[in-house]
Amino acid sequence: MKLSLVCVGRLSIGFLREGVADYEARLKRYAPLRVLELKEEKGGKNDPTFIRRQEGRRILEKIPEGAFVIALDERGSSLSSEDLAGMLERHMLQGTPELMLVIGGAYGLCDAVRQRADLVLSLSAMTLTHQMARLLLMEQLYRGFTIVRNEPYHNR
């Protein structure tokens, strides 16, 4: 199973770039990972709906048929790390070709992306920057794979 991450905006903060690179490298031991960083919408400065729609259109274009899509959103469902691991394992066993994770930009994701998603996942009820969300997500995916493989890291 391939993993792909689609995110709006780049990693501009050094320590987050370093942390994300570290977890992405760890993750690649378990599954190939493709990262697509999409440009933030610059038009419609005072119109968050316009910005979300434009960015959403670009996100939807990147979703291949057959991908299981997880949209990251603070209003989504929360999972324990064990639940996430169970979900990864189920998709590997049932032969899901691609698990695609989507992180929105400064104004979040539009409804069309949330509707396309097979799961809307919250990492916390608090709002994170997209860069912080990316680091937390990479760490939880890595943790999930170590749980599936019964490798030390999760320590439960």
Ligand SMILES: C[S@@+](CC[C@H](N)C(=O)[O-])C[C@H]1O[C@@H](n2cnc3c(N)ncnc32)[C@H](O)[C@@H]1O
């Ligand atoms: C700055 S946040 C967007 C906040 C925006 N006001 C909203 O209501 O969605 C940027 C992106 O980071 C991700 N994100 C931020 N906090 C999150 C959380 N607690 N759980 C999951 N994803 C989160 C989401 O993908 C979000 O679209």
